Amino acid sequence: MAIPAMRPCPPLPLLPLARRRGEVRPCGWRLPALALAVLLAAATGCRREPPSGGEAGAPGRVRLVFKHQPLWGDPAPFRALLDSFRRAHPEVELVTEALPNASDLAHQYFLTALEGRAQDFDVLVADVVWVPEFARAGWIADLSDAFPPERLRADFLPGPAEAVLVQGRTYAVPWYLDVGVLYYRTDLVPRAPRTYAELERFTREALAHGPPGLQGYLWQGRQYEGLNCNVYEALWGHGGEAVAPDGRVLLDTPEALAALGYLRGLITSGVSPGSVTAAGEEEARRVFQDGRAVFMRNWPYAWAEAQAPGSPIRGRVGLSTLPTEDGRPGAGALGGWQLALNAHSPPERRRAAEQLIAHLTSLEANVQLALHYGRNPPRRAAYDDARLRAQVPFIAQLRTMAEAARPRPVTPYYALLSDVLQGEFSAAVSGLRPPEEALSRAQARVDHLMGRDR
Numbered sequence: 001m002a003i004p005a006m007r008p009c010p011p012l013p014l015l016p017l018a019r020r021r022g023e024v025r026p027c028g029w030r031l032p033a034l035a036l037a038v039l040l041a042a043a044t045g046c047r048r049e050p051p052s053g054g055e056a057g058a059p060g061r062v063r064l065v066f067k068h069q070p071l072w073g074d075p076a077p078f079r080a081l082l083d084s085f086r087r088a089h090p091e092v093e094l095v096t097e098a099l100p101n102a103s104d105l106a107h108q109y110f111l112t113a114l115e116g117r118a119q120d121f122d123v124l125v126a127d128v129v130w131v132p133e134f135a136r137a138g139w140i141a142d143l144s145d146a147f148p149p150e151r152l153r154a155d156f157l158p159g160p161a162e163a164v165l166v167q168g169r170t171y172a173v174p175w176y177l178d179v180g181v182l183y184y185r186t187d188l189v190p191r192a193p194r195t196y197a198e199l200e201r202f203t204r205e206a207l208a209h210g211p212p213g214l215q216g217y218l219w220q221g222r223q224y225e226g227l228n229c230n231v232y233e234a235l236w237g238h239g240g241e242a243v244a245p246d247g248r249v250l251l252d253t254p255e256a257l258a259a260l261g262y263l264r265g266l267i268t269s270g271v272s273p274g275s276v277t278a279a280g281e282e283e284a285r286r287v288f289q290d291g292r293a294v295f296m297r298n299w300p301y302a303w304a305e306a307q308a309p310g311s312p313i314r315g316r317v318g319l320s321t322l323p324t325e326d327g328r329p330g331a332g333a334l335g336g337w338q339l340a341l342n343a344h345s346p347p348e349r350r351r352a353a354e355q356l357i358a359h360l361t362s363l364e365a366n367v368q369l370a371l372h373y374g375r376n377p378p379r380r381a382a383y384d385d386a387r388l389r390a391q392v393p394f395i396a397q398l399r400t401m402a403e404a405a406r407p408r409p410v411t412p413y414y415a416l417l418s419d420v421l422q423g424e425f426s427a428a429v430s431g432l433r434p435p436e437e438a439l440s441r442a443q444a445r446v447d448h449l450m451g452r453d454r
Helices: 034-042 076-088 104-116 131-136 150-154 158-162 194-208 227-238 255-268 274-278 279-287 302-307 347-360 361-375 380-384 385-393 399-404 416-430 437-447
Strands: 062-068 092-098 121-127 175-177 181-185 213-218 293-298 317-320 335-340
Touching: 034 293, 062 255, 062 347, 076 317, 076 347, 076 361, 092 347, 104 121, 104 317, 121 347, 131 335, 150 158, 158 175, 158 335, 158 399, 175 347, 175 399, 181 380, 194 213, 194 293, 213 279, 227 255, 227 416, 255 274, 255 385, 255 416, 255 437, 274 279, 279 293, 279 302, 293 302, 335 347, 361 380, 361 385, 380 385, 416 437
Parallel strands: 062 092, 062 121, 213 293
Antiparallel strands: 121 335, 175 335, 181 293, 181 317
């Protein structure tokens, strides 16, 4: 399959922060609020301004500030998108302020700023798992009048649409999405494995006949949000569900036990190297791209890197849905970014903010982000665009996987829940704790957090 080269795009790390109003819980390293503010100010050159009442800058114009993480690649196409908005809305003075390209730093910044009722920015990017948390806290505005839920469900793929709806109301609009996929070496295995048994058999055959130092199946086993994505994909692959019909997060179940046992077994059996317990997206990608592994679970961004000129595995990589226990196409975890409106933004700026969100999440913007940055569109119609199909057929072919992507538990308490899951899942896949014990502990702690033990 000939795939044209795309511009490289970065991974979408999904690192949570266990924090809620008035409480900071230990979870890896943390930055005090003051230190974070200093760091972000130094990194972005942005500054906190006193409330302006909605008007600032040139007389008679509305000053609108858009906070976002930078897109990886040539900035010109994105600037063109912003300039087209400025031409259509000369009454708006649009200012963009970039955040560090690290999800956990951005999350901490928004927690600090929004909890402090900051009014110096209007439109912000939000990770797919932040929307319920921010909506419940009252930090992002209800956009249902401008973006009715029924229209979002009609125009966008199911996963991204449901990720921005909280209790039937719209709190953000999908910007671009991500989904977990399987990469494989076409010169080492006959085809993509459909089942876990095939994955193991293909790996062992490749290791037996491949070059010295070849590794098997790489995935993200480090204690961070990426591990949660891998565990949930294994859970779905074993027929399990993340959440019960009554809303209870399901962990101490036979399917979850099978999933954790499967991931631990990959390591103890030698199908996966022990180093996966310290690997995130980039650690896995670098080894796979160097030609030193047979399989890899990762996000679609890695395709552009693998097929880039000079890549040792260029032209020898295939991409597929994740395998499952019974051979059904596996579901990848849903990731991606949304655009939301600061709930503390003055009324005078809200209409302009909604217009900017509509512009940047339009069909044309979806296509441009796919063409120039390799970002997967959340809009259904983008996948039928002739330019996208001709210039980035790889993305067009991801539609089925994007439609099948599944969210991790959707809850305002996800940051807290994630903190628990990361620790217990890591202990299990690293062999520090039996999967049964890890799941039992996780269930008890999550039930307590969700108020299910009362």
